[in-house]
Every structure is written in structure tokens, then in C-alpha cells.
Amino acid sequence: MFDALTEKKKKTNKKQKKLQKELNQINKVYPVTGCYTEEGFIKTKIGFKEGCFEIMDVKHFDTNIFDEKQFDYVTESHWNLQKLYSESLKEIHLNLPEDNQAQQDYLRHKIERTTNLKQLELLNNELNKLKHIEKFYKKRRTYIAIYGDTIDELHERIEMFKNASGFLEPRALTIKQKEKVLFALNNFF
Structure with a gap:
């Protein structure tokens, strides 16, 4: 005997399972759930494992302008950091557009x-320069992402x-800055 309600339920279950499978595939590629904790930490999920991180x-x-002593200090300090902090972290290096909206x-x-017309002309010229810089100039930025399974663990690691x-x-x-970094990581710029 054919039961339409049972058949519809089976199809709905299949659709939901397929949708969940697609979402799990997305989580493997992009593990950020898009939520923030009360402290502003980013929640993440890979498979069934949830955690959070801070950027x-x-x-x-600018190591190009350092003398040998300054360069050695920075490299030694970075090496010491790697020895002292053994937990998971990621260094993120990005070329981001210049942000000069405040100026x-x-x-x-x-x-x-x-x-004053002369002053108006000078100010407009400076404004155009800032717009040009914002449009074409990219600056290299470095960020550190620190991970934790729980919020308390993340606080300790920070x-x-x-x-x-x-x-x-x-x-x-x-x-807002975290969102900008995450968007840049996904090449949305």
C-alpha cells in the first residue's frame, strides 16, 4: 500500500541528509561558523569538533632597514617565541588595501x-591623493591566530x-577588523 506522507518524509530526510553532507563539506574547507562569542572570539567547527580562535x-x-644588531634581535626574539609558546598558532600574512577613510x-x-579657493584646491588635491592610495596601494600586514578548544583555554593561551x-x-x-582579515583570506578583495 502506498502512503504519501511516509514517502514525503523519506524524501525530506534524504534532502536534509544531503544538505547536511554539503554543509559538512563546507566546514572542512572553511571551518568558521560565522558566530562570535561574547568576548569576540571566532567560533570554528571541523566535523564534530568545535573550538574558537582569536586573531x-x-x-x-621592516627588516630591510635594520642594521645587523636589530635584525638579530628580531629573529632571536621570534625564535624564542617559537620555543616558549608551543601551542597551535597561525601566522597570517596578507596584502590588504590601505584604509585611510578617517583621513x-x-x-x-x-x-x-x-x-579660500586656493586652500579648497589644495584640500581637493590631497583628497584625490588619498583616494588613489586607497584604491591602488596595498600594505603587507601580519596577524597571529591563536586557537583553543574552549573559551577558558583560549584565554589562557592568549x-x-x-x-x-x-x-x-x-x-x-x-x-570589523577580524571580518576584514577573514574576507581577505577567502580572496574577497
């Missing part, structure tokens, strides 16, 4: 208030990392 900005060094907003504010990496002066990113 930290670190001090940037552009300030110049727009000055342009609105000025009455403190351990800060203690071991004083020369890098790590600081947590805002949620």
Missing part, C-alpha cells in the same frame, strides 16, 4: 568649511602568547 595584530618590522573624512570636513611575545606587542582586533 591578533602584531607589531610590524578622507577629515579632509571632506575641512573642504566643507573652507572659503595570556601565554602575550607573555612569550612581548617584542611583538600583540593586541586583539575589533570584530
Whole structure:
């Protein structure tokens, strides 16, 4: 005997299983669930294992202008960090677009208030330079991602990392900055 409700339920179950399988495949490629904890940590899920991580900005060094002593200090400090902090971390190196919106907003504010034509011309010229820089200039940035299975474990690891990496002066990113880094990792720029 044919039962339409039972058949529909079977098809729905098959569709749900197929959808769940597709979602699990996505999780393997991109493990970020898109959620944040109350502290602003990013939640992650790989298979059935859940965890969280924090992205930290670190001090940037231009080693091209260092003398030998400065270069040795930075490389030794980085080597010591690797020895002192043995937990999982990722170094993220990105070329990100220059963000100078605050300077552009300030110049727009000055342009609105000025009455001097010569000054207006100079301000417009500077604004155009900033727009050009924002459009074409990329700056290399380095971030560190620190992982933990639980929020408490992540707090401990962040403190351990800060203690071991004083020369890098790590600081947590805002949620907006974290989203920008994650988008850049997925080549959305």
C-alpha cells in the first residue's frame, strides 16, 4: 500500500541528509561558523569538533632597514617565541588595501568649511591623493591566530602568547577588523 506522507518524509530526510553532507563539506574547507562569542572570539567547527580562535595584530618590522644588531634581535626574539609558546598558532600574512577613510573624512570636513579657493584646491588635491592610495596601494600586514578548544583555554593561551611575545606587542582586533582579515583570506578583495 502506498502512503504519501511516509514517502514525503523519506524524501525530506534524504534532502536534509544531503544538505547536511554539503554543509559538512563546507566546514572542512572553511571551518568558521560565522558566530562570535561574547568576548569576540571566532567560533570554528571541523566535523564534530568545535573550538574558537582569536586573531591578533602584531607589531610590524621592516627588516630591510635594520642594521645587523636589530635584525638579530628580531629573529632571536621570534625564535624564542617559537620555543616558549608551543601551542597551535597561525601566522597570517596578507596584502590588504590601505584604509585611510578617517583621513578622507577629515579632509571632506575641512573642504566643507573652507572659503579660500586656493586652500579648497589644495584640500581637493590631497583628497584625490588619498583616494588613489586607497584604491591602488596595498600594505603587507601580519596577524597571529591563536586557537583553543574552549573559551577558558583560549584565554589562557592568549595570556601565554602575550607573555612569550612581548617584542611583538600583540593586541586583539575589533570584530570589523577580524571580518576584514577573514574576507581577505577567502580572496574577497
